[in-house]
Amino acid sequence: MDRTAEATAWLRARRGADRVRRFVYVAYVVLLFLLGWYGMYAIGLFHEIGHRRPLAESAGTIARALPSGLVFAALAGLFATLRDALWRGPVTLPGPDVDWLLALPVRRRPVLLPWFALSAGIWVLAALLLGFAGALLVAAADLGRIGVLTAAFLGPAVCLALLAVVGAAVVERSRKAADRLHRATPVLLLAVLLSAGQAVAAVLGHRVEVLETIELWSGPWGWAAQPVLAAAGRSAPLWPVALALLVAATAAALACAGKIVAGVPVGVLRARARASGGVLAGFLTADMRSARLSMTGGPETRGRGRVQRWAARLSPPRSPGLLVAWRDAMALLMEPRRPGLMVLLLVPAGAAAGASAETGGGTAYLAAAVAALLGYFAATHLLEPARLDGDDVRRTAWSPRPYEAMALEHALVPTLVLVVTGCLLAVPLALSDRPAAPLVVLAAAPVLVAAGLLSAYRSPVPVWMLFSGPVLGEAGPLLAMLWYAVGPIVGVAGLTVLLAAPFPVGIPQSAEPPARLAACWVLALVLFRWVRGRARARVRP
Structure with missing residues (x-):
C-alpha cells in the first residue's frame, strides 16, 4: 500500500514551524557571509571596473x-x-x-x-x-x-x-x-x-x-x-x-x-x-582524524590487484621483533595508493628544499617550512598502521612486547621508504650542483616520521579544554587543534630551523652538512622519546 502522500503530509505538519525557522536562520547566515565577504570584494571590483581597468597591465x-x-x-x-x-x-x-x-x-x-x-x-x-x-x-x-x-x-x-x-x-x-x-x-x-x-x-x-x-x-x-x-x-x-x-x-x-x-x-x-x-x-571537536575516518568508513571497498594478491601470499617472518615492520610493509603493498601520494608530495617538497638552499633570509625559512610540511604529509601517508594502533590499543594485544616499543617499531618501514625514495629523487640534484642533497633526506626523514608518530599516538583532547568557562570557552576549538598538532608543529618547526638557519661564522663549510645531519638526528631522538612517553601514557595513564 502506497503511503507516500500521507507520510510526507504528516511530516510537513510536524516539521512546519521548526523547518521554517531553520531555513530562515541558514539563509541569514549565508546572506551575511556573502554580503560581508564575497559581496564586499565583488562590489568593490565592479565599481573599479566601471571607472578604470585595474588589471589592464x-x-x-x-x-x-x-x-x-x-x-x-x-x-x-x-x-x-x-x-x-x-x-x-x-x-x-x-x-x-x-x-x-x-x-x-x-x-x-x-x-x-x-x-x-x-x-x-x-x-x-x-x-x-x-x-x-x-x-x-x-x-x-x-x-x-x-x-x-x-x-x-x-x-x-x-x-x-x-x-x-x-x-x-x-x-x-x-x-x-x-x-x-x-x-x-x-x-x-x-x-x-x-x-x-x-x-x-x-x-x-x-x-x-x-x-x-x-x-x-x-x-x-x-x-x-x-x-x-x-x-x-x-x-x-x-x-x-x-x-x-x-x-x-x-x-x-x-x-x-x-x-x-x-x-x-x-x-x-x-x-x-x-x-x-x-x-x-569530528569538526566540532577539532579531531580531524575522526572526521577522516568517518569519510573513509563507507560501504565502498577497493578491488584487489595483482600486487595485493601477491602480497597476501607472503609468509610472515619468524622473528617476533620484525612482525610490526612486516605488517607495515604489507599495509603499503596492499594499498599502493599511499606510496604513490607520498611520491607526489615529495617532488614539490624537494623543489621547495632546493629553493631554500638557493635563497637566504626569510625566503629560505619559508621555503624550508613548505618543504618540511610537505614532507610531513608525505610521511603521514606511510603511518596508517601506527594510527590504527594508536586509535585502539587492543589491536596490539597479540604481542607480549611493550606497547611503547611497538610504537617505535612502526618507524622502521616509513623511515626506510622515505630515505630510499628521497635519495632516488635527489640523485639528479646530487649529480648537478648539490652533492649534499641526499644528506638532507637522511636528516629530515627520521624527524618527519617521528612527528607523524607523535600525531598517531596523541591522546584525546581533555574535555575541560573544550568547555572551560567563559574565558577559554570560545577558544576551545583552537586549543583542541593545538593539542592535536603540537607534536607535528614541533617537528616541522625544528626541522625548518635546523635546515634553513645560517651556519655560524668561523666553522669550515665542509663541516656544515654533517653538523646539520647530527642536529636533525638529535631532534629525531628527542621526538622518538616523546613518542615513547605518549604511547606509554595510552596504556598506563
Whole structure:
C-alpha cells in the first residue's frame, strides 16, 4: 500500500514551524557571509571596473592563462564533486529519515529528490559565485565587456555544476562506479595537477596551443571554456557547437537524474548519514582524524590487484621483533595508493628544499617550512598502521612486547621508504650542483616520521579544554587543534630551523652538512622519546 502522500503530509505538519525557522536562520547566515565577504570584494571590483581597468597591465598574462586555467578549474570542480560522493554524496538524508521514513511503504523518489535538489542548488550557487568572480577578473583586465563575460561564465558554470552533481549521484548509487573512481583517483588527480602546471607554464609564456585545443574538445570541462574564450576575444570559432554539446549533455543527465536518485540503496544512505554525523562531530571537536575516518568508513571497498594478491601470499617472518615492520610493509603493498601520494608530495617538497638552499633570509625559512610540511604529509601517508594502533590499543594485544616499543617499531618501514625514495629523487640534484642533497633526506626523514608518530599516538583532547568557562570557552576549538598538532608543529618547526638557519661564522663549510645531519638526528631522538612517553601514557595513564 502506497503511503507516500500521507507520510510526507504528516511530516510537513510536524516539521512546519521548526523547518521554517531553520531555513530562515541558514539563509541569514549565508546572506551575511556573502554580503560581508564575497559581496564586499565583488562590489568593490565592479565599481573599479566601471571607472578604470585595474588589471589592464596583466591582460596578456590572464589571456595566456585562460584556456588551460579554465580547464583546470572545471576539472578540479568535477574531481572534488565526485570524490565527495564517495563518502557523502548529493543524496544525504538525516539518520531518522533513513531509519524510519524509508522503512515505511513509501515511494523513494519523492523522498530522495528534494535532497538531491538541495545539493544541486548548493553546487549551482557555488558555480554562480565562482563564475561571476571569474567574469569580474577577466573584465578587470579589459578583455571584454562585463555583461557578455558574465553570461559566458555563468551559463557553462551552471551546466558543469549540474553535470557534476548527477555524476556524483551515479557514484553514490553504483558500487561499481565507486570502485572505478577509487582506482582512477591517482590518474584523475594527476590530470588536475598537470592542467594546473600547464596554466602556470602559460602564465610564464610557455603555451602549447595544440594541447590546449585537444583539451577544449576533450569533454565538458573544455566545452564550458570555449564561450568564455570567445567573450574574452580569444580564438574559439566553434564555441556555439561546444555550448550546444554542453547543454545537450546537461539535459540528458538531468533527464536521467530521477531514476538514478531513486535507485540509491538504503544501506548506502544509512552509511552516508552516519558518515556525515561523524564528520560533523569530528569538526566540532577539532579531531580531524575522526572526521577522516568517518569519510573513509563507507560501504565502498577497493578491488584487489595483482600486487595485493601477491602480497597476501607472503609468509610472515619468524622473528617476533620484525612482525610490526612486516605488517607495515604489507599495509603499503596492499594499498599502493599511499606510496604513490607520498611520491607526489615529495617532488614539490624537494623543489621547495632546493629553493631554500638557493635563497637566504626569510625566503629560505619559508621555503624550508613548505618543504618540511610537505614532507610531513608525505610521511603521514606511510603511518596508517601506527594510527590504527594508536586509535585502539587492543589491536596490539597479540604481542607480549611493550606497547611503547611497538610504537617505535612502526618507524622502521616509513623511515626506510622515505630515505630510499628521497635519495632516488635527489640523485639528479646530487649529480648537478648539490652533492649534499641526499644528506638532507637522511636528516629530515627520521624527524618527519617521528612527528607523524607523535600525531598517531596523541591522546584525546581533555574535555575541560573544550568547555572551560567563559574565558577559554570560545577558544576551545583552537586549543583542541593545538593539542592535536603540537607534536607535528614541533617537528616541522625544528626541522625548518635546523635546515634553513645560517651556519655560524668561523666553522669550515665542509663541516656544515654533517653538523646539520647530527642536529636533525638529535631532534629525531628527542621526538622518538616523546613518542615513547605518549604511547606509554595510552596504556598506563
